[in-house]
Amino acid sequence: MSALGTDSMKDDKKMAADGGFEPNIVGFLCNWCSYAGADLAGTSRMQYPPNVKIIRVPCSGRVNPLFILKCLMDGADGVLISGCHIGDCHYSEGNYYARRRFAVLKNFLEYIGIDPRRFQMSWVSAAEGDKWAKVVKEVVEDIRNAGPNTISAEKK
Amino acid sequence: MKIGVFVCHCGTNISHTVDVEEVAKAAAKLPNVHFATTYKYMCSSPGQALIADSIKEKGLDRIVVSACSPSLHEKTFRKCLEEAGINPYLVEMANIREHCSWVHSDRAQATKKAIELVKLSVAKVSRSKPLSKSFIPIEKRVLVIGGGISGIQAALDVSFAKFPVVMVEKEPSIGGKMAKFDKTFPTLDCAACILTPKMVGVAQNKYVTMHTFSEVVEVSGHVGDFTVKIKKKARSVDLKKCTGCGACYAKCPVKVTSEFDEGLGKRKAIYVPFPQAVPNVPVIDRNACLWFTKKTCGLCKKVCAIGAIDYDQEDEIIEEKFGAIIVATGFKQFDHSVYGEYGYGKFKDVVTGMHFERMANSSGPTGGKIVRPSDGKEALDVVFIQCVGSRDEQKGVPYCSRVCCMYTAKHATLLREHNKNAQAYVFYIDVRAAGKNYEEFVKKAQDEYGAVYLRGRVSRVFEKGGKLIVRGADTLSGSQIEIKADLVVLANGLIAQDDATTIAQMLHIQYDKNRLFTEAHPKLAPVETITSGIFLTGACQSPKDIPDTVATASAASVKALGLMVHDKLEKDPLVARTNNDLCSGCKACYLACPYSAIEMVEIEDRKLKRKRMVSRVIEGVCAGCGNCTAVCRMGAIDVEGFTNRQIMRQIEAL
Ligand SMILES: Cc1cc2nc3c(=O)[nH]c(=O)nc-3n(C[C@H](O)[C@H](O)[C@H](O)COP(=O)(O)OP(=O)(O)OC[C@H]3O[C@@H](n4cnc5c(N)ncnc54)[C@H](O)[C@@H]3O)c2cc1C
Ligand code: FES
Numbered sequence: 001m002s003a004l005g006t007d008s009m010k011d012d013k014k015m016a017a018d019g020g021f022e023p024n025i026v027g028f029l030c031n032w033c034s035y036a037g038a039d040l041a042g043t044s045r046m047q048y049p050p051n052v053k054i055i056r057v058p059c060s061g062r063v064n065p066l067f068i069l070k071c072l073m074d075g076a077d078g079v080l081i082s083g084c085h086i087g088d089c090h091y092s093e094g095n096y097y098a099r100r101r102f103a104v105l106k107n108f109l110e111y112i113g114i115d116p117r118r119f120q121m122s123w124v125s126a127a128e129g130d131k132w133a134k135v136v137k138e139v140v141e142d143i144r145n146a147g148p149n150t151i152s153a154e155k156k
Numbered sequence: 157m158k159i160g161v162f163v164c165h166c167g168t169n170i171s172h173t174v175d176v177e178e179v180a181k182a183a184a185k186l187p188n189v190h191f192a193t194t195y196k197y198m199c200s201s202p203g204q205a206l207i208a209d210s211i212k213e214k215g216l217d218r219i220v221v222s223a224c225s226p227s228l229h230e231k232t233f234r235k236c237l238e239e240a241g242i243n244p245y246l247v248e249m250a251n252i253r254e255h256c257s258w259v260h261s262d263r264a265q266a267t268k269k270a271i272e273l274v275k276l277s278v279a280k281v282s283r284s285k286p287l288s289k290s291f292i293p294i295e296k297r298v299l300v301i302g303g304g305i306s307g308i309q310a311a312l313d314v315s316f317a318k319f320p321v322v323m324v325e326k327e328p329s330i331g332g333k334m335a336k337f338d339k340t341f342p343t344l345d346c347a348a349c350i351l352t353p354k355m356v357g358v359a360q361n362k363y364v365t366m367h368t369f370s371e372v373v374e375v376s377g378h379v380g381d382f383t384v385k386i387k388k389k390a391r392s393v394d395l396k397k398c399t400g401c402g403a404c405y406a407k408c409p410v411k412v413t414s415e416f417d418e419g420l421g422k423r424k425a426i427y428v429p430f431p432q433a434v435p436n437v438p439v440i441d442r443n444a445c446l447w448f449t450k451k452t453c454g455l456c457k458k459v460c461a462i463g464a465i466d467y468d469q470e471d472e473i474i475e476e477k478f479g480a481i482i483v484a485t486g487f488k489q490f491d492h493s494v495y496g497e498y499g500y501g502k503f504k505d506v507v508t509g510m511h512f513e514r515m516a517n518s519s520g521p522t523g524g525k526i527v528r529p530s531d532g533k534e535a536l537d538v539v540f541i542q543c544v545g546s547r548d549e550q551k552g553v554p555y556c557s558r559v560c561c562m563y564t565a566k567h568a569t570l571l572r573e574h575n576k577n578a579q580a581y582v583f584y585i586d587v588r589a590a591g592k593n594y595e596e597f598v599k600k601a602q603d604e605y606g607a608v609y610l611r612g613r614v615s616r617v618f619e620k621g622g623k624l625i626v627r628g629a630d631t632l633s634g635s636q637i638e639i640k641a642d643l644v645v646l647a648n649g650l651i652a653q654d655d656a657t658t659i660a661q662m663l664h665i666q667y668d669k670n671r672l673f674t675e676a677h678p679k680l681a682p683v684e685t686i687t688s689g690i691f692l693t694g695a696c697q698s699p700k701d702i703p704d705t706v707a708t709a710s711a712a713s714v715k716a717l718g719l720m721v722h723d724k725l726e727k728d729p730l731v732a733r734t735n736n737d738l739c740s741g742c743k744a745c746y747l748a749c750p751y752s753a754i755e756m757v758e759i760e761d762r763k764l765k766r767k768r769m770v771s772r773v774i775e776g777v778c779a780g781c782g783n784c785t786a787v788c789r790m791g792a793i794d795v796e797g798f799t800n801r802q803i804m805r806q807i808e809a810l
Contacts, residue, residue: 053269
């Protein structure tokens, strides 16, 4: 059992009409690659689950670790960060910072008892609409398996 | 605060999966939302008029447009707000088309998500601040670094538009590699005939200032306003007085090997590198000159009638301002000493393509004869080895140097032209001749000039009976061959200059794993760099032949001129800013900034009654990536348009 201990508890609010759990996921996407990749998935009419809500940021390196903690504390079931492929960052180095920073954060989250599946990273270029759709499908599936995040319920 | 939400049908692109009326209804209930409505095409003129009118009639002060991707229409709606009289940065777009209606099919789910996306944008815009565009004044002068054919062409193009150009060349003369060539492929024009007029054109141009024997040592500032320090090395000859009569080097008793002739010939201690040098003013090599080494001789000073020789000259550093910089520092030839099997260094008669150029040149060290450097006898059987260093990930560089196939075909042709009894053998891997009239040129070298092309690698070169034996495979016939050669010419690839990384760091431009300068976009911005105001031309970006070099030079000039015609440059205000009260001066942002857009400055802290250091963003350089904000422990630095407050509010909204 994890430190916060409640990963397996069910939160009724998050149940869809048919009884399945629909995770609420926040996606931080860099403007130049991943956001444009998600746009391309749209223009190419690729279908994927609606669980990820995108917050546009200039660069994956813009994402402050606090944002992720805040998401999870406020009850998001998962957080996804997506940026340009390593070496392709529009600002040349931003995603190197992001990669390092979030590798540490992921360990930390696990350490304090948060299912590591709740926090994921991906590199999706502006030309990879299909990859974006695939990433969303996988992440949603992963987090669905992780179950609802009940940290915020405990907070109250 | 009165937020207006405008939900677009986008014809049926959105409305067929998203219930737009439902979205507007839900939006109207969100905090601070004063008005919400829908329209068929929000980006159309009537759509924009609807927004503008609502702003005026309902007193809206912030807008959310719930439609397509901001990459398509953010600018459109910013302009719409501006025209309606409110700050253009108080609009947010909710992307319910690309990120919703087009990727989901369940109407209920899509509508629910669309409402969430609108919520996010409403949350963000409620924390937006009015921003104003800043303007950067432009210094109307262009710096060109490097005086090869690329720098020369760039300087001529910029000066033609009547903007002042300063050219900095590290050698005593401009001209670059092209000045060494005999003839140029694919037309076999004499290199000097087409280059010299351009060199003179630079020297005589009233808009161009040349600093030869000079280097750029420091660059600061940003687009429109670069401050550059140029070191003018002591030439020991007064550029203004010297008439180029040549009496000094005629009398100079010291002979050393000539760099320009690739070591095949000699020059004096006071010298012009080649007869057509521009400027035609000699320079004293202080390491060789007797006056500087032993305080003797002094002949040159004695023979110079106008007193142009100045032994006391010192290096001088000048500082100048520029609005744009064109980098044209060219290439260096690959150092083939890693290929022991080719015997370079061991055998005098194994040379490089550049040596061949000097020998073929009638004003070169051999007077235009292709000879064996070992004994000066004319070379009859000449073996050319292609791809030396190129396309070799183990020992060389992974890329193709693009010009070697062509210059080897040129050499094979010139060999026959200089001596009709000579025979060229070319060992190649593939012949790459993709330019206009290039394939034809290579074919001509084979058909009309009798060059024998052998597909395969050379395994060894060794000496036997005064000849070089070249042993290699002919993969087409599947046989081993040995050729008795008088001369072996290596087609060395083109690589980055030794100081490429230093130059790149000084200019804050990128370089790739081969140390070649990186363009801002490989297809759509090939002569720009990620640092605005700095442009690339010629072989410093990637190996290029002369036609491509000249084309990129003109392209870079147009980019620089595009800046020069403006008095000031509009700058998007979406940049970082430091809050001095919170900044602890820890330098984390300073270190994280990929653009070196942050400087540390001292401020007077009135509360603490002492001076302390804080970070300051140089607006002209900042690209707004926000990497500084993520490392700031104090939350003191924030990036406009994507502030911590805005993003935190978005997170809370979900
Ligand atoms: C053997 C050989 C034969 C060739 N033959 C042909 C041919 O026949 N036809 C053809 O189209 N192409 C040919 N090429 C290719 C041709 O050489 C290039 O296209 C051309 O020289 C590129 O010009 P550039 O100005 O970019 O570089 P360069 O010619 O290298 O000039 C760069 C200049 O910048 C100066 N510089 C470097 N660093 C600094 C610094 N830090 N500060 C100030 N100045 C600096 C250098 O001193 C030099 O003058 C040949 C190449 C080789 C190697
Ligand atoms: S801009 Fe995409 S990761 Fe930096």
